[in-house]
Amino acid sequence: MYAFEIERPETIAEALALLSEEGGQALGGGQTLIPTLKQRLAMPETLVSLTAIGEMQGVCMSDAGEVCIGGATSHAVVAREAADSFPALAAMAGHIGDPAVRNRGTIGGSLANNDPSACYPAAALGAGATIKTNTRDIPADAYFIGMFETALNEGEIITEVRFPVPRRASYQKFVQPASRFALVGVFVAQFDDGVRVAVTGASENGVFRWSEAEEALNSDFSAAALEPLSVSADQMIGDLHGSAEYRAHLVKVMAKRAVEAA
């Protein structure tokens, strides 16, 4: 690692002041950033830790009935505290990596990083969440731009994420056992006004909505409704863990499992 300073502000205002200085970078749980720093792929002058900021911690319910999660809330806390209000979201968080990763890794860090195989992007897009930053509210549909790319600007931080609660939902992850990320993961959520299906791990463009599946499930919410559909291997990720064709195949398999489990 190159040398840097660490700051641990206790308010969002202090964090933003530190991040506005040259060479400042946010530090969430460090479960992605620290391995990146060890490889010298990042060279911050100051890491601004967000995990000591009380106003960015915890899970609550908004007046509009959305589950609100502070941007620096760990996966373990979401798994525990959203278990009653949004079980599919809590189960997703409770299966990220391993217990030690879940005790440190945060929702804000995961969504800011937007790893093409990460679980949170599928949940946020699948539930139609709102990503709240220090300057604006970004709907999930406008937030995910591509692999490791988001709508966030330099120095902008995720302070909270709001999830509308679906009637029923499920996230099904085919684990890539070496990384413990998703080889393919599918989040299916049925709301009063329609079904949303989000797919992670599969596309070279990162998380995406599978609109044909949404249409089919809108008229018939059953695994059988997905049977006639097929997913093109075009622009799917192909690597030593699975070919593009294999991933395309898994998208339907996992979507069907998610519908059945929802």
Added chain:
Amino acid sequence: MTQVSMTVNGEAVSAEVEGRTLLSDFLRGNLRLTGTHIGCDTSQCGACLVHVDGEVVKSCTMFAAEAAGTEVTTIEGMANPDGSLSAIQQAFQDQHGLQCGFCTPGMVMATASLLKENPKPSVAEIRDYLEGNICRCTGYHNIIKAVLAASGQDVDAMVAG
């Protein structure tokens, strides 16, 4: 450089560290607590697990500065006060839950936190919880038996041979 203070295995410690000093380096280098092992240094293996304020974390994937003000427990703090092996450690020995022993500190720290959350875990729950602990020697079977024994369950009834 910043001054960090924390409690490690019940003792107050304090030292000047760089921003980039990992908790694992602080424990092993500054405090000479070399029971915490570095198996991969890439956040994959779990050999470096310690407890920070009672929660299991990878000490190679956390900065010492982030542990300022916390209570840290390492494998050196796991034995009984009289120095004898704790129930978990004794179960690993009795069930041959280790061979080279390199992964064992992490296995013991993970097991302690599992049993705090879930005092009588099933075999599937143990395998799930130890997902992030890699052992290149045992094939895991005896580790599962050790956790079952440590939780006071009937090992023979729950797993074959």
